[in-house]
Amino acid sequence: MSSAGAAATPTLTFPFKAAITPTSGGSGQLTVRTLSPTSSISVLTLRGLTPSTPYVAHYHALGAASSDPCASNGPITLGFPAFRSNAQGQATVLLRADPARIKGTLGAYVNVHTAANLAVVPLCASVLKTGKAQAAQSTTTAVPAALQQTVKIGDNFFMPAALSVAAGTTVTWLHTGKVTHNVLSVDLPGIHSADLQPGESYSYTFKTPGTFTYYCSYHEGMSATITVTNR
Numbered sequence: 001m002s003s004a005g006a007a008a009t010p011t012l013t014f015p016f017k018a019a020i021t022p023t024s025g026g027s028g029q030l031t032v033r034t035l036s037p038t039s040s041i042s043v044l045t046l047r048g049l050t051p052s053t054p055y056v057a058h059y060h061a062l063g064a065a066s067s068d069p070c071a072s073n074g075p076i077t078l079g080f081p082a083f084r085s086n087a088q089g090q091a092t093v094l095l096r097a098d099p100a101r102i103k104g105t106l107g108a109y110v111n112v113h114t115a116a117n118l119a120v121v122p123l124c125a126s127v128l129k130t131g132k133a134q135a136a137q138s139t140t141t142a143v144p145a146a147l148q149q150t151v152k153i154g155d156n157f158f159m160p161a162a163l164s165v166a167a168g169t170t171v172t173w174l175h176t177g178k179v180t181h182n183v184l185s186v187d188l189p190g191i192h193s194a195d196l197q198p199g200e201s202y203s204y205t206f207k208t209p210g211t212f213t214y215y216c217s218y219h220e221g222m223s224a225t226i227t228v229t230n231r
Contacts, residue, residue, distance in 0.1 A: 016046070016112070016123040017070070026089075030110050030125040034099050042080070042102065044093040046112065049085040049122065054115035056082050056176070056199045057093060059101070062108035062128065069109040070124035075148050075203070076172050077106050082115060082198035102127070115176055118150070151224070152176045153183070153196065153216075158224035165206060167228050172203040181222075185214040 011033040018026060026048035034040045044057055056079065063074030080095045101107065105128065112123040147169045152159045155177035165171065173183050175196045183202050185191035191214055193202035206212075206228045215223035 014110075014125040014127055016110075016125045018123065026112075026122045028123065030127070032102065032127075038098050040097055040099040040102065042095045042097065042110075044080065044091070044110070044112070046085070046091045046093075046123065047089065049089040049091060049112075050114075051085055051087050051089045054082065054084050055091065055112055056080065056115050056118070056174075057110060057112045058199075058201065059107040059127075060109050060111060062105040069126045069128045070111070072108070074108055075170060076150075076174065076201050078102060079174070079200040080110075081200075082175075118152075118174070118176075148172070150174055153181050155179055155181075156219050156222050158214075158216075158222070161224045162227070163224070164227045164229060167207055167209055167230055168205065169228070170203055170205045171226065172201050174201045175199060180218060181216045182218065183214055184217055185212055187212040188214075 011031055014030045016026070016028045016030065026046065028044065028046035031043045032040060049055065058076045058080065059078040060074040061077050062069055063072035078097060078101050080093050083091050083093045085091045108128045110125045110127065111121050114120040114122070147166065149163060149165055149169055149171045151163060151171060151173045153173050153175045163171070173193070175181060175198050178198055180195050180197060182195050183191060183193040191204050196202060206226065209228045209230050211225055211227045213223055213225050
């Protein structure tokens, strides 16, 4: 029982379902507890993963119109710490975040990816219910998949090292390595990420045509370019 005058902190539970690879046999749940207006805890409890294998997980925003948020192909909004399943194929992962980062359509669903190949998605949990997802789509404009690109951050490299995108494209840098990195640019001072830990991500929307170099300040020679073209 809560003490007198204490604020209620309901815990919401969302089951995971098999996603891109339905034969994986994975399962689990996402629980989200709001501790205060600026603090929440999200916990992944996963089973049936490939034993002793690195994974990453992310909150995604709602993508293109779909009756199922997990099928909407939305952009990454928030990353869980990278993790490895144990010998029994189980894992528990905790993420502390501002509730505003996962509120409404910002955290429409959570995907679990294999770290070696982000296209492999064994599990997905829909945070938005179908009805809410459809209502959100009627009031928001989805970002076309063509205007979203992902760059992987490895240890001492960006992949791809050269990328061409149309103006208006949002690029998300996803940390798939093991040590701290960041994303900075002299050409575009607006590109200025915080220090990124494994599994975390950073996004920037390119609006002006040109060729821009960015780099990691922690590792000499770790740089790449993005060329922005008119649509």
